Amino acid sequence: MxxxxxxxxxxxxxxxxxKDQASSLKLFVVLSKAYRSLMDQAVKDMKSYGLxxxxxxxxxxxxxxxxxxxxxxxxKILVTSGSITxxxxxxxxxGFMKRVPSSEDRRVTYAEITEAGRExxxxxxxxxxxxxxxxxxxxxxxxxxxxxxxxxxxxKGV
Amino acid sequence: MxxxxxxxxxxxxxxxxxKDQASSLKLFVVLSKAYRSLMDQAVKDMKSYGLxxxxxxxxxxxxxxxxxxxxxxxxKILVTSGSITxxxxxxxxxGFMKRVPSSEDRRVTYAEITEAGRExxxxxxxxxxxxxxxxxxxxxxxxxxxxxxxxxxxxKGV
DNA sequence: TTTTATTATCTTAACCTTAAGATATTTGAT
DNA sequence: ATCAAATATCTTAAGGTTAAGATAATAAAA
Numbered sequence: 103m104x105x106x107x108x109x110x111x112x113x114x115x116x117x118x119x120x121k122d123q124a125s126s127l128k129l130f131v132v133l134s135k136a137y138r139s140l141m142d143q144a145v146k147d148m149k150s151y152g153l154x155x156x157x158x159x160x161x162x163x164x165x166x167x168x169x170x171x172x173x174x175x176x177x178k179i180l181v182t183s184g185s186i187t188x189x190x191x192x193x194x195x196x197g198f199m200k201r202v203p204s205s206e207d208r209r210v211t212y213a214e215i216t217e218a219g220r221e222x223x224x225x226x227x228x229x230x231x232x233x234x235x236x237x238x239x240x241x242x243x244x245x246x247x248x249x250x251x252x253x254x255x256x257x258k259g260v
Numbered sequence: 261m262x263x264x265x266x267x268x269x270x271x272x273x274x275x276x277x278x279k280d281q282a283s284s285l286k287l288f289v290v291l292s293k294a295y296r297s298l299m300d301q302a303v304k305d306m307k308s309y310g311l312x313x314x315x316x317x318x319x320x321x322x323x324x325x326x327x328x329x330x331x332x333x334x335x336k337i338l339v340t341s342g343s344i345t346x347x348x349x350x351x352x353x354x355g356f357m358k359r360v361p362s363s364e365d366r367r368v369t370y371a372e373i374t375e376a377g378r379e380x381x382x383x384x385x386x387x388x389x390x391x392x393x394x395x396x397x398x399x400x401x402x403x404x405x406x407x408x409x410x411x412x413x414x415x416k417g418v
Numbered sequence: 419t420t421t422t423a424t425t426a427t428c429t430t431a432a433c434c435t436t437a438a439g440a441t442a443t444t445t446g447a448t
Numbered sequence: 449a450t451c452a453a454a455t456a457t458c459t460t461a462a463g464g465t466t467a468a469g470a471t472a473a474t475a476a477a478a
Contacts, residue, residue: 136415240417259398
């Protein structure tokens, strides 16, 4: 299939931005691409354990906190209450956690990891970490530390 | 609301990974957070022009290519054909682009930017660039260049 | 030439997220 | 003690993405 059919022309764009802006834009594009390709792989890894990325993150929180109000999970992983309800329902149906009503504050429901959930996570977390580590193979340790530093600054700058 | 109700305990986690893995994981977390907070702001900016981020990206491609097969847009911005159909429909309804059937290959439909689309993008692209530039204020120019280098390596490492 | 494989677009259903708002409970102010 | 504001969870509807597959057209192979 030929791609030239008469009218095509490359770059009518006559907007030129200064060098600083250009490098900011480039950074944004490169960051997006890196994030997407890494996250795609990470998601595949989590799916291979039978968990969506949101479920994985919730379970990770529960693994470290054992019992925590639903609300606080949403704050930690930055999703809305609707999404928490949805994902907690799924994890509860799978038997990896259960809801426990608070006796102190009847508005509150705790999420509590079950033995099955803990066993699952004991198994998959090391696998996941080593999968992430492999993804980061493009940088050596010193570069990673610098990259961490830059990305922290970027995140805060917003 | 007290957060301690009897059974809580911090970190039952007894999995310890080596230092390299730990810094890979940290990098992944920091990258995710930076991406999300930057992208949240960028999306707000695009919404302020009346475009979703996907619509913005499609229009950006069209602005530079003028006319391009639908398929190739999906390849450029990494979305599936279903998503292209959805977003092209919206842009076409808004009058910013139109479908043009190829006369050479009847399977192919070109997306072609309209004058209205070009005018819109002439207006909003400089605004968007300066908005992105502001978001990147956490790093100076040299740091940006280094960050770009690292992120390229990371993206390729996958 | 006929068949087979590939390609481009569109359709549909499922999934996941958010925003808005409903309900119930608790806290704080008067 | 009462009323208003704040908080936690859930519900619903809408937006947007993907995966799978339907359809049609072209290219390649037998």
